[in-house]
Amino acid sequence: MQAIEGLNKFFGISSFRAPQESVIETVLNEQDCLVVMPTGGGKSLCFQLPALLLPGVTIVVSPLIALMKDQVDALLARKLPVALINSSCSLEEQRATMAKIQQGSLKIVYIAPERFRSQAFLNAITQVKISLMAIDEAHCLSQWGHDFRPDYLRLGQVRKQLGMPPCIALTATATPDVQADIVQTLGMQDARKFVAGFARENLSFHVRNCQKEAHKLKAIARLVQSHKVGIIYCATRKSVEAVSAKIEAFAAPLVRYHGGLSDQERSAVQECFMQGQAQVVVATNAFGMGIDRSDIRFVCHYEMPGSIEAYYQEGGRAGRDGQPAVCEMLFSYADKRVQDFFIEGANPSKEFISTVFDSLKAASDAQNEVRLSMDQITEQIPGKVNPMAVGTALAILNRQQWIERFDIPGSRIRGTRLRRVDVRGDQLELDATALKQKADRDRKRLDAVIAFAYARSCRQKWILDYFGEANSDDCGQCDRCLASGERSRLEPGSDDYILVQKALSGVARMSRHMGPDQWQAVYGKRKIIQCLVGSRSEFIHKNNLDRISTYGLLKSKGSAFVETLFEELEAAGLIANQTKQTYPLCALTSQGARVMRGIEPAAINIPKSQPSKPKALEPVAHQALYTKLVNLRREMAQAANKPAFAIFPNFVLIELANQQPTTTAAAIKMKGIGPRKLHDVLPAFLDCIKTHLSEQRD
Numbered sequence: 101m102q103a104i105e106g107l108n109k110f111f112g113i114s115s116f117r118a119p120q121e122s123v124i125e126t127v128l129n130e131q132d133c134l135v136v137m138p139t140g141g142g143k144s145l146c147f148q149l150p151a152l153l154l155p156g157v158t159i160v161v162s163p164l165i166a167l168m169k170d171q172v173d174a175l176l177a178r179k180l181p182v183a184l185i186n187s188s189c190s191l192e193e194q195r196a197t198m199a200k201i202q203q204g205s206l207k208i209v210y211i212a213p214e215r216f217r218s219q220a221f222l223n224a225i226t227q228v229k230i231s232l233m234a235i236d237e238a239h240c241l242s243q244w245g246h247d248f249r250p251d252y253l254r255l256g257q258v259r260k261q262l263g264m265p266p267c268i269a270l271t272a273t274a275t276p277d278v279q280a281d282i283v284q285t286l287g288m289q290d291a292r293k294f295v296a297g298f299a300r301e302n303l304s305f306h307v308r309n310c311q312k313e314a315h316k317l318k319a320i321a322r323l324v325q326s327h328k329v330g331i332i333y334c335a336t337r338k339s340v341e342a343v344s345a346k347i348e349a350f351a352a353p354l355v356r357y358h359g360g361l362s363d364q365e366r367s368a369v370q371e372c373f374m375q376g377q378a379q380v381v382v383a384t385n386a387f388g389m390g391i392d393r394s395d396i397r398f399v400c401h402y403e404m405p406g407s408i409e410a411y412y413q414e415g416g417r418a419g420r421d422g423q424p425a426v427c428e429m430l431f432s433y434a435d436k437r438v439q440d441f442f443i444e445g446a447n448p449s450k451e452f453i454s455t456v457f458d459s460l461k462a463a464s465d466a467q468n469e470v471r472l473s474m475d476q477i478t479e480q481i482p483g484k485v486n487p488m489a490v491g492t493a494l495a496i497l498n499r500q501q502w503i504e505r506f507d508i509p510g511s512r513i514r515g516t517r518l519r520r521v522d523v524r525g526d527q528l529e530l531d532a533t534a535l536k537q538k539a540d541r542d543r544k545r546l547d548a549v550i551a552f553a554y555a556r557s558c559r560q561k562w563i564l565d566y567f568g569e570a571n572s573d574d575c576g577q578c579d580r581c582l583a584s585g586e587r588s589r590l591e592p593g594s595d596d597y598i599l600v601q602k603a604l605s606g607v608a609r610m611s612r613h614m615g616p617d618q619w620q621a622v623y624g625k626r627k628i629i630q631c632l633v634g635s636r637s638e639f640i641h642k643n644n645l646d647r648i649s650t651y652g653l654l655k656s657k658g659s660a661f662v663e664t665l666f667e668e669l670e671a672a673g674l675i676a677n678q679t680k681q682t683y684p685l686c687a688l689t690s691q692g693a694r695v696m697r698g699i700e701p702a703a704i705n706i707p708k709s710q711p712s713k714p715k716a717l718e719p720v721a722h723q724a725l726y727t728k729l730v731n732l733r734r735e736m737a738q739a740a741n742k743p744a745f746a747i748f749p750n751f752v753l754i755e756l757a758n759q760q761p762t763t764t765a766a767a768i769k770m771k772g773i774g775p776r777k778l779h780d781v782l783p784a785f786l787d788c789i790k791t792h793l794s795e796q797r798d
Contacts, residue, residue: 103128106153107145110180117142119294123268124150127232130266132288134238134279137296139272139416144171147234147268151208152180156231157201159262160210163237163249166370168210170392181205186212201228213240213251216258230265235286238269239409242281250499256285272416273409276568298412298567302419304577305559306428307552309667316402316430317346323398324351324380327426330398332382333405333414335438343402344382357383385410394421400428403435406442407545408552408566431553433684439546445488447539448496450532454525455481456493460503460516461525468518471508477516502528554684556580556673583671587703596706597698599654600674603665604696606632606650607675607688617693621678621685625666628686633659664707672704718754725792726757732788736781747781748772762790 103124107113116124120142126133127150137143148171151158162168168184175182183197183206200206215221235241241252259267269282283291310316323330324347332347334340337358344356355369355378366386373381374393381387385405399418405411411429419425448456459480463470470477478490494516497503504517520528548566555562559578564570574581590597610628612620630637631645634652645651654662666686669675674692677684688696695702720726730753737744748756752772761767767782 101153103149103153106149110149110152110178111145119296120146123294126292126294127266127268128153132267132286132291133269133294134282134288134291135268135270135294135296136274136279137270137272137294138298138300139413139420141272141296143236143270143272146270147232147236148175148208150268151232151234154231156229157204157206158208158232158234159225159230159265160208160234160236161213161252161255162210163213163240163252165212166367167236168212172210175208180207182208182210184210185215186210187214198224201225213249213255216254217251222258222261226261226263230262233259233262233265233267235267235269235282237271238282238286239271239274239278241285242274242278250495253285253499256287259286273413273567275409275566278409295569298564298569299560299572299575300416300419301575302422302424303415303560304424304426304575305415305563306426306579307431307559308428308579310430310432311434316432319428319430320347320400320402321350323400323426323428327397329379329393329395330400331387331396331414331417332380332400332402333385333387334382335384335403335405335435335442337384339402340382340384347380347382351380353378354380354382357381357387359384359386385414392420393417395423396420396425397423398426398428400430402430403438404429404431404546404549404553406439406542406549408548408563409545411549411552412563412567429553433550436546436550439549441486442488443539443542443546445486446492447535447542448489448493450530450535451526452489453493453496453530454528456490457497457502457525457528460518461521464518464521468521470516470518471513472516473513496530497528500528500530550677550684554670554677556671556676580671583705584703587668587672587705590702590704590706592698592701597702599657599665599706600669600702600704601696601698602650602653603632603662603669604674604688604692606653607686608693608696609648609650610645611687617688617690619688619693621687623685624683625675625677625686629659629662629666633657633662635659661707668705668707672702674702674704718751718758720754721758722760723757725760725789726753728788728792729753729756729785732784736784748777748785756785756789760789760793762786762793 101109103121104116107116123133123135123146127147135143135146137146147158147160151160160168162171165186165188168186169188172182172184183200185194185197189197197206197209201209235252235255240249241255242248259265264287267286267288269286269288271282274282279293279295308315308319310319320332320343332343334343337360340356340358344354348354355372357366357369361369369381370387372378376393396418399415401411401414405414415427418427456477459477460470463472463477463480465471472480474487474491477494478485478487481490494503494505498505502518502520504519506515506517508515552559552562552566558574558581560575561572564572590600606628608619610623610631612622614620627639627645630640631648631651632654634646634655636646640646657665666675669692670677673689674695675686676689678687691700694700733744733747733753736747740747749772752770755770755772756767759766759770761770764778764782764786767773767786768778773782
C-alpha cells in the first residue's frame with residue numbers, strides 16, 4: 101500500500117503537510133531520521149502511518165502517561181491496533197499487551213522510558229520483531245535540552261539490545277547542539293534531518309515589562325478580556341495558587357494545575373480544560389505536553405521561563421487552529437531568582453553529591469537501607485540546602501547504581517538502599533567537569549531568555565535565529581515590529597532630539613567608556629533615571645552621583661516621563677541592558693553613542709505626556725489662621741489615624757486661610773473640597789475660621 105493510500109484509509113486525510121511525505125518515505129525505506137517540527141505540525145503522523153504500513157510492530161517511547169493516552173485513545177477511536185505499557189497499567193494488563201505483541205496482533209505500542217529499567221521487560225521485548233523505534237519528545241534525551249529525562253539516556257543502549265531497528269526521533273524544539281546530541285545518543289547512522297520551518301505565522305509574541313504584581317494582573321485581565329481562552333504558566337506551585345486566587349473574579353471558569361495535585365486531580369483538570377468546561381488554566385510547565393485544544397487564543401508566562409525552548413514550545417500550544425493567537429511574557433528581572441533556584445537544584449556539585457551519599461550512609465540501618473522522607477534526608481545535610489539539589493543528587497546516585505531507590509509498601513516515602521557501602525562519598529567516580537558543563541549550559545539558556553526579553557529586533561526572527569533558522573523576515577506583528585512601525589524620525593537639532601541626547605548623555609556619564617562608540621554598563625537603568633531627575637536618595641549622595649554633569653538634567657520632566665522615555669530608547673536600540681552581572685545594567689549601544697554625538701538621526705517615539713513643573717503653592721496671606729488650620733488638621737489626622745494630607749492637602753489649607761470662607765456655599769467652590777469632605781471634614785475648619793475672625797474683631 102502506498103503512503104497516500106494509507107493516509108486516506110487509516111486517517112481519512114487526502115493530502116500530506118510538508119514535510120510529512122518525505123519523512124514517511126524515509127522511514128519506509130528503513131533509514132534513520134530526526135524530525136524537528138513545530139508544535140501542531142503533525143509529527144505523530146510521521147511514525148503512526150509508517151507503523152501501520154510496516155510488517156512488524158513499532159515501539160513508541162513517550163515521556164508522559166497523559167500524552168501517550170491521548171494518542172492511543174485517538175488511534176483506538178479509529179479502530180487501529182494500538183496499546184500502551186506504563187505505570188498506570190496493572191500487571192495483568194501489561195502481560196495481556198505483551199501477549200498481543202508476541203502474537204503479532206498489535207502494530208503500535210507506546211512505552212514509557214522507565215519500563216526499560218526492567219531486565220525482564222527487556223528480555224521479553226527483544227523476542228519480538230521490531231520494525232521501527234520512534235522516540236517522541238526526543239529533546240528529553242539530551243542533557244543540553246530543556247526537559248532532560250534521565251530514563252531517556254538508556255535508549256541508545258536499548259536500541260542496540262533490540263537489534264538496531266530503524267529509528268525516528270521527533271521533537272518540536274531542538275537547537276543544533278541538541279539535534280547533534282540526539283543523533284549521537286541514539287547511534288543513528290547517516291540520519292536524515294527534517295527541520296521544518298519553526299515560524300508560527302499566526303502567533304504574535306510580546307514581552308511586557310512588569311515590575312510590579314499589579315502590572316502583571318492588569319496584563320492578564322487584558323488578555324482574558326480580549327482572548328477568552330488561554331494558558332497562564334507560572335514558575336512554581338505557590339505562584340499558581342496565588343495567581344489563580346487573584347484572577348478568579350474575572351477569569352472564571354478557570355482551573356489550576358501543578359505537581360502538588362494527585363494523578364486523579366491532574367487528569368480531571370486536564371479533561372475539564374480539554375472539554376471546554378474551563379476557559380483558563382493556570383499551571384506550572386508540567387501542564388501542556390499532548391494538549392491539543394485548538395481554540396487556545398493566548399499563552400501567558402507570568403514569570404520568565406527557564407529557556408527559549410520551553411517558551412516556544414509552551415507558546416506553540418496557542419492557535420493550533422491556525423487563527424491568530426498571542427504569546428505574552430510578563431517580564432521582571434527579579435523573577436530570575438526563581439529560575440536560579442531551579443538551576444541550582446538541578447545541578448548539584450560533585451562535593452554536594454558526595455555529602456548526600458555520606459549522609460545516607462550515616463543514616464542507614466543494618467540492612468544498609470534508609471527509610472526517610474526527602475525532607476528528612478535534607479535535614480541530615482549540614483548547612484543551607486536547596487531541597488531540589490538533594491533530589492537531583494539522589495537521582496544521579498541512583499543512575500550510577502551506587503544507591504537503589506525502592507517503594508515502601510503502605511507508605512508514600514521511597515526508601516534508599518546503599519549498594520556501595522565500601523566507599524566514602526569523595527571516592528565516588530563523579531565527573532565534576534561534566535556536572536559543571538551542564539550547569540553552565542542551563543545558565544546560558546536562562547541568559548538567552550533574558551537577552552530575548554531585552555532584544556530590540558523582531559521577536560519571532562530572534563527565536564528562529566536561536567534555533568538556527570537564519571535569514572528569516574520580520575513577523576510584522578510582535579511588540580517590537582509594531583513599535584518599530586510607530587516610531588518617528590528625529591533629526592539632529594530638533595527639540596526632541598536634544599531631549600534624547602540629554603538622556604543618552606546621562607547613560608554615558610554613568611557608564612565606562614571602552615573606546616570609540618563602546619560603553620560598558622556600570623549602573624542599572626533605575627539609578628541612571630534617578631540621577632537624571634535629580635534624586636536626593638542616599639545611594640546617589642553616597643556615590644557622589646549628584647556631582648556629575650548630568651545630575652538633574654531632566655528634573656523638569658519628572659521620573660514617570662523619563663522612565664517611559666528610557667523604554668523608547670531601549671526599543672529603538674539606543675541603550676541596552678548588559679546582564680553579565682547579577683543585575684541588569686544599562687549602557688549605550690554604538691548607535692546610541694552616535695545619536696548622542698549628533699551625527700545620525702534617531703527613530704523613536706517621544707512620550708506624549710511631558711509633565712510640567714509642579715505648580716508652586718500660592719503665598720499665605722494670613723499666617724496666624726493658617727497655623728491654626730494646620731494644628732487642627734494634625735489633631736484630626738491623629739484622631740482618625742490617618743496621614744495629614746488625607747484630611748486636607750496643604751494647598752487647601754492655604755486657600756482656606758487666604759479666602760476665609762465661613763459657609764459651605766463659599767467653600768464648595770474651592771478646589772480640593774468635594775461633597776464627602778464638605779460634610780465630614782469641612783465643618784470643623786469653618787468653625788476654626790469663624791472663631792479666628794471673631795477673635796480678630798474683639
